[in-house]
Amino acid sequence: MKIASWNVNSINIRMPILLDWLKAHKPHIVLLQEIKCETDKFPKEPIEELGYNLAIHGQKGFNGVAILSLFPIDDFITALPSSPLADHARYIEATISIPGSAIRVGSVYVPNGENLDSAKYQQKLQFFDALHAHCSELLQRDEHIVIGGDFNVAPEDIDTFNPDAAQGSVLFDMPSRKKFRSLLNLGMYNAFRLIHPTEHQFSWWDYRQGSWQRNLGMMIDHLLLSPSSADKLKSAEIHSKLRGLEKPSDHVPVVCELEL
DNA sequence: ATGTCACTCCTAGAGTGA
Numbered sequence: 001m002k003i004a005s006w007n008v009n010s011i012n013i014r015m016p017i018l019l020d021w022l023k024a025h026k027p028h029i030v031l032l033q034e035i036k037c038e039t040d041k042f043p044k045e046p047i048e049e050l051g052y053n054l055a056i057h058g059q060k061g062f063n064g065v066a067i068l069s070l071f072p073i074d075d076f077i078t079a080l081p082s083s084p085l086a087d088h089a090r091y092i093e094a095t096i097s098i099p100g101s102a103i104r105v106g107s108v109y110v111p112n113g114e115n116l117d118s119a120k121y122q123q124k125l126q127f128f129d130a131l132h133a134h135c136s137e138l139l140q141r142d143e144h145i146v147i148g149g150d151f152n153v154a155p156e157d158i159d160t161f162n163p164d165a166a167q168g169s170v171l172f173d174m175p176s177r178k179k180f181r182s183l184l185n186l187g188m189y190n191a192f193r194l195i196h197p198t199e200h201q202f203s204w205w206d207y208r209q210g211s212w213q214r215n216l217g218m219m220i221d222h223l224l225l226s227p228s229s230a231d232k233l234k235s236a237e238i239h240s241k242l243r244g245l246e247k248p249s250d251h252v253p254v255v256c257e258l259e260l
Numbered sequence: 261a262t263g264t265c266a267c268t269c270c271t272a273g274a275g276t277g278a
Contacts, residue, residue, distance in 0.1 A: 009278085010266055034278090036267065061267050062277065112278055120277095152278095206278085207264035250265080250278080 001098065001260040002027040003105065005148030005223055007204070007251035011035040011066070014249055015043060017242065022050050025239075027255065028070045029096065031107035031148040035064035042066065059089040065107040065149070072097045080134050084126040085111065091131075093147075098260060101144065103229075108149035113170040121170060124152065128179035136186055138226070144260065145226035147188070150204075150251060152220055155180045155190070158200055159219035171218055180222075189230040191223040191256040192238065201238045204251045212243050221254045232258040 004027040008014040011032065022030070030052075035042065039058040047054065051070055057078040058064035067073065076094035079086065093106035108131060113124035131147075138145055153176040157163040166172035184190065192201075202217025211217065225233060236256040243252050 013266070034266095114277080206262085207266095208262050208278095210263065247265095 001029070001103075001258045002255060003029045003031070003146050003148065003223065003258065004253045004255040005031040005033070005107065005150075005221055006253040007033040007109070007150040007221060007249060009034045009036070009249040009251065011037055011042060011064075013247060015046065017245055017247065017249070019046055019050070021239070021242065021253065022047070022052075022068075025255070026070075029103075029105055029146075030068040031105060032066040032068070033064075033107060033109040033150045034062070035066050036062055037064060055092055055094045057089045057092040063089045063109060065089060065092045065109055067092055067094045067105060067107055069094070069096050074102075080127075080130045081137075082133060083130045085123055090127070101260060103144040103146065103260065104138065105145070106147040106149070108147060108151070110150060110152045112152050113176065115170055116168070116173060124170075125175055125179060128176070128183075132179070132182055132186065135183055135188060135224075139187055142228055143226060144229045144232070144258070146223055146229055146256075146258075148221075148223040148254065150221050151180060153177055153180045154218040154220055155222075158198065159202075161202070161216045161218065166218070171220055183224060187227055188224040189227070189233075191225050191230075191233055192219070192236045192254060194225075194230060194233055195236040201240065203238055203254050205243055207250050221251055223254055223256050225256075229258060232260055234259050
């Protein structure tokens with residue numbers, strides 16, 4: 001069971017790369033962020049032709065999340081309970097039937113925060129609190145759970161190209177890092193770090209300043225696993241090559257494989 | 261801080277968000 005998370009930064013612009021990637025890797029479940037289109041304008045047909053079921057929560061112009069699944073999607077919700085940003089499409093969660101079992105998956109797009117003095121930064125921290133409360137609730141049940149997405153935080157020094165240079169960045173500030181840590185402290189596991197505790201890899205490179213060419217990236221996209229999912233974790237990888245294609249997203253897919 | 265990209269709207273380029 002291959003599960004991926006990818007901030008595509010516009011589903012419409014990224015369709016050619018997305019379709020090629022789906023055909024090449026055939027992930028069973030894909031968690032998308034920043035689709036940047038309204039729910040009923042999502043380009044469903046080419047993806048459905050590859051066998052995927054869809055759950056979509058979009059809005060005009062920005063944000064937007066979606067779930068693609070080769071297995072049936074039983075039901076889904078399109079908001080965190082008690083979300084502080086009710087008008088932002090930043091969360092979708094589905095229950096998916098798999099042979100002999102089931103899995104719950106969430107696709108999350110945490111607010112960037114803009115800068116440490118911005119009102120949006122406070123909203124980011126509040127969003128983390130709502131996510132924490134929801135994960136705490138979910139973990140009461142003994143389910144296979146994967147919450148993946150763009151968390152807009154590099155949790156540890158190793159997740160930055162240079163921890164000194166990252167100081168002051170809204171992607172590496174200590175309050176955001178502590179919010180992410182508190183998700184782990186609930187009993188969630190960071191899939192990539194379970195498999196690769198010391199690998200220096202990134203999931204995002206800014207479009208500006210030649211960040212990709214200079215490898216000035218950060219690991220801000222993550223797959224969080226419940227204990228029963230973590231017990232089944234077989235592999236985890238970052239598809240960095242996609243950042244070098246024509247018309248790339250500024251993020252690349254983060255993928256894990258569970259033995260379900 | 262910003263060398264880019266993708267969105268929006270009084271379709272042309274300024275404003276926004278990242």
